Amino acid sequence: MSKPLHLNKLDAIRGFAAMYVLLYHLVSHLDFIPKSIKTIFFSFGQEAVMLFFLLSGFVIYLSIYKNPHITFKSYFIKRFRRIYSPFIVSILLAIAIAYFNGNLLKSFSWSELAGNLLMLQDFAEVKPGNWVNPFMDNLPLWSLSYEWWFYMMFYPIYKGLGKTPYCIYFVLGLSVIAYGSYLLVPNHASFVVSYFIIWWSGVEAARVFIRDGRFTYRNIQPIFFSLLFMTVVTAIPILHEAKIRLGYFPFLTFRHFCISLLAVGIGLVWYRQKLFWFDNMLGWFTHVAPISYAVYIMHYPILMQLNLSSYIPNLAITLVIKLALTFGLSYLTEIKLQPLVNSWIK
Template structure:
């Protein structure tokens, strides 16, 4: 008789939302600091300014943390509801699209309103082609000269949402291929194969032709590590060596910052480092009585976490508007609590919206598209 697999029973992990809230605050702070850098410099001591500047520089790490938590959360979800039939896969797509699309559409509309208010519709950011590209999640950072599409309406943070949608859409296919064909292969074999595919994509983007999907794969490797962490958490199986090696490689790449001629590899390195830290924090605190610490963190950041997506997607157009209209930093800071509360309620309400037009047979639609 086979030994029954041990599984951890768990409910909603509020700490994940709290981490999202912290990450959203870092991104929000980064953009406030960047747009008002002179004000900070003129009103802070040299030491304080260096500290504020350092925290602002953690912006990319905050976004990567979103990716890790996203992969971890999808892992928890699919371990509860495996993607093993048509109904479960269609339900997965419905929940993911319903989660990301309403706030995303609102962010694009808000960006358009700000563009109208500032008479900026002549810019490429507001073009019809750029809008269409954003609606199908092809946007990449406007710092890349070869980008097909840039974030709509100067709403820079929207770049990461194309990565997020790519994760969501690609994951069921990877899940199916792994379950059907790759189950006998070890974790290291599959992981190294994925890394090689990503490195090939980096080379093609750099030397041959730029294709956004190869760029999105860079985020997928970070996301998938978060997914693996969730498996370790639920099934109570440790992958210490795997994550230790990732942590070491990530640390080496991060220390060599500036010496590696590829921003993509540096991003992967930071993701590996953060995933290692995330995993070992989870392992080291497992079994310890951390409820009081978690309750303290949740008391401050949990509500922020529940509105973190809206905060992330909506803040930048408003900050641009304030900047162009000459609104002083003090008034911007006074506005932020109201903005955060509105984002919390907007995200809570948007999750409850039925949006039945998104509840459809996605597998049949994919098959029809493939035949066409």
């Protein structure tokens, strides 16, 4: 097994997903870009997040596999400082931008801040049962609550059942039960757990790769079955809808599971073709990967909320400045600040 090669591929996909989400938000606010271009090429920001989930599960399994005796305390600290360090910077950034724009008092909410710090945020506009919105409308923060609780659920399940071949079906059962409970009483906790099987599919893929050294249709059948099963389950509520709205629950959830299933299928086919043209298409995104998390959670307040029009009326110059701020701050956060935090919190 060639670990460096395949980790580079994962980094490329992670960098690509972060850049796509950035472009997804940026392009949606540029009036000079034709609507047809936006619809065809820049309508899949949610799908990019599903790629993040799959990749995250894969990488977490690799990290635990290399350190099988890690305690929960050590695991928690590693995950906490990785998630919360850039997250807190993004919170301070949003506050600073709101102050600069002159709307801090209007947009700031203590309850919203507390809910986000507890990782309870989600995007209320597209689904019922939400508890708290992303802090100061920094929309990409919705997925962090999922990621955090996936991390917390992973450790006990892995320690208890991780070495059994049927662990993925246990997680599938949790997701099915959670989705059923969400349909009965819409709530954020159930909704998060219903998505856990997507993240765990990444875990299962890593387990298979370490065990067999390669992917085949046969050895990832449990992943296909689990995602297909949840795709069918999430399709059922759509049958009772008078009007289908593509970006809203319940179709949105069905769409997420469809794209996750499709991503695994495309990934397998591409892998069997020796990842033909992968480096030419996505290779350069490895350069973005080291700062991809910060780019993901910081681009929205800078690109979408920072108001420079009264100072710099030229759109092109404004975009250059905002992009420079996004990547510069992401670099400082991930490359300079994160190692310091890692040395402080042990």
